Amino acid sequence: MATETAAPAPPRLFALHALAAGLDFERYFRWRRAREGDPFYVRFPGFGAVLFTGTPAGARELFRAPIELLEPPRPNPIEPLVGPASLILTSGAAHRRDRTLLAPAFHGARIRAYGELIRTATLDEIGDGPAPWRPGTRVDSRAAARSITLRVILEAVFGVRARERRAAYTAAITEFLTAFSGPLLLAPALRRGAFGRAPWDRFVAARARLDRLIREDLAARESTARQDDSDILGLLLSARHGGAPADAELGDQLRTLLVAGHETTATSLVWALYHLHRTPEALRRLRAELREAGESPVEIAALPYLDAVCQETLRLRPPVPIVLRRVTEPFALRGVRLAAGDTMGLALPLLHTDPDIWDDPERFRPERFLDGRYGPFEFAPFGGGHRRCVGASLADYELRIVLATVLGRVRLALPPRHARGRAPLSVPHNIATGPRRSIPFDVLA
Numbered sequence: 001m002a003t004e005t006a007a008p009a010p011p012r013l014f015a016l017h018a019l020a021a022g023l024d025f026e027r028y029f030r031w032r033r034a035r036e037g038d039p040f041y042v043r044f045p046g047f048g049a050v051l052f053t054g055t056p057a058g059a060r061e062l063f064r065a066p067i068e069l070l071e072p073p074r075p076n077p078i079e080p081l082v083g084p085a086s087l088i089l090t091s092g093a094a095h096r097r098d099r100t101l102l103a104p105a106f107h108g109a110r111i112r113a114y115g116e117l118i119r120t121a122t123l124d125e126i127g128d129g130p131a132p133w134r135p136g137t138r139v140d141s142r143a144a145a146r147s148i149t150l151r152v153i154l155e156a157v158f159g160v161r162a163r164e165r166r167a168a169y170t171a172a173i174t175e176f177l178t179a180f181s182g183p184l185l186l187a188p189a190l191r192r193g194a195f196g197r198a199p200w201d202r203f204v205a206a207r208a209r210l211d212r213l214i215r216e217d218l219a220a221r222e223s224t225a226r227q228d229d230s231d232i233l234g235l236l237l238s239a240r241h242g243g244a245p246a247d248a249e250l251g252d253q254l255r256t257l258l259v260a261g262h263e264t265t266a267t268s269l270v271w272a273l274y275h276l277h278r279t280p281e282a283l284r285r286l287r288a289e290l291r292e293a294g295e296s297p298v299e300i301a302a303l304p305y306l307d308a309v310c311q312e313t314l315r316l317r318p319p320v321p322i323v324l325r326r327v328t329e330p331f332a333l334r335g336v337r338l339a340a341g342d343t344m345g346l347a348l349p350l351l352h353t354d355p356d357i358w359d360d361p362e363r364f365r366p367e368r369f370l371d372g373r374y375g376p377f378e379f380a381p382f383g384g385g386h387r388r389c390v391g392a393s394l395a396d397y398e399l400r401i402v403l404a405t406v407l408g409r410v411r412l413a414l415p416p417r418h419a420r421g422r423a424p425l426s427v428p429h430n431i432a433t434g435p436r437r438s439i440p441f442d443v444l445a
């Protein structure tokens, strides 16, 4: 058995470290590992120290740790966004109960039923959105991708189809997420009100507006006698008739799905389009595959090169780059002792560029997913173990159908500055990381 060592001391000069991590956290993580080896410590403001690994051996230990030993980390920077009853934050019996409730809504046949909805949402955004994608126009890819993925979540989760209702949600959620990005996410000390004028006050007001919409939909659906479980809210309500969960908990779960379910997928869409348009041979190969394929979502979702493009995007640009677990009893990660209450983490940008697994890891090369198979401890964009992303199948399906629909309808090009310059860094936005600057596309045809 390997000898356990005590944890290395977290770094001094904390403010400088925080600044370096804030400017480019992937580079910072690489630097820390190069200095200290794997695992290594990183301290987050208002959160404490986390022992990180970025190797398949570490991923295996973290994902396979006994479930009863693991909790989500506390305090959790995203708690104000998702709420204390969120699946992301519960543990033990409550987590098991909520996963049992939610997981079936994201499986096989149910997901496939959303195929047409995803295609229609994409076509509407291109042809009929607030800024139609006509030749000669410039598209803000983040705004467009968010609009598509939010619509999918609103319809799939809440069954919201009416345009005005969708617009009300879109405005509320955009305001809610914008109010929480940046300083409030990273500096918990700023989460205080000041006579209605502080950033925290604005965030609390935005959350109240969004919660009002959610409550209205809950009430409307509850008052209808029919049991409609064609969407996720219907499923949750039918389960409630069996006894649980209460209104506030349901509200947190719905807010979680709204937040976790659209920003992550939208970011991946932006990165996929970006890397494809910087890698002409990959774009050509994908277009050729799409030309041969039919329009049925099921057929599209099975295309091998499209699949490889999506996986490669999630490898190089994982939108949720770190996976955290708090241990409730002593545990050893890669031979380093953790005490009860300590937190361990998996750094996906390190795992996904480990040179022992990935050839030429910094390059966008979808072919690697055609040539080889990667295990769940080598490639883990959706995390793993008992907390693996509950929406992974929906996200995978959505990525493929939106990309195929966009590329089948329009020809895009990156403006010269983006086509040739350095690739933008990934920075934390709120629940997901994304490109530091917005990435526009010119519509050619």
Ligand code: HEM
Residues within 6 Å of the ligand: 087, 088, 089, 099, 153, 256, 257, 260, 261, 262, 264, 265, 268, 318, 319, 320, 322, 323, 324, 381, 382, 383, 384, 385, 386, 387, 388, 389, 390, 391, 392, 394, 395
């Ligand atoms: C490309 C898109 C997405 C990525 C990369 C992603 C990634 C992740 C990751 C890394 C985790 C943490 C897993 C862990 O701790 O092991 C997670 C958890 C979660 N995700 Fe996703 N996600 C995506 C889309 C979605 C969607 C579409 C939904 C729902 C509609 C969703 C809902 C959730 C929820 C509820 C959790 C918490 C699961 C739990 O703790 O049991 N995600 N996701």
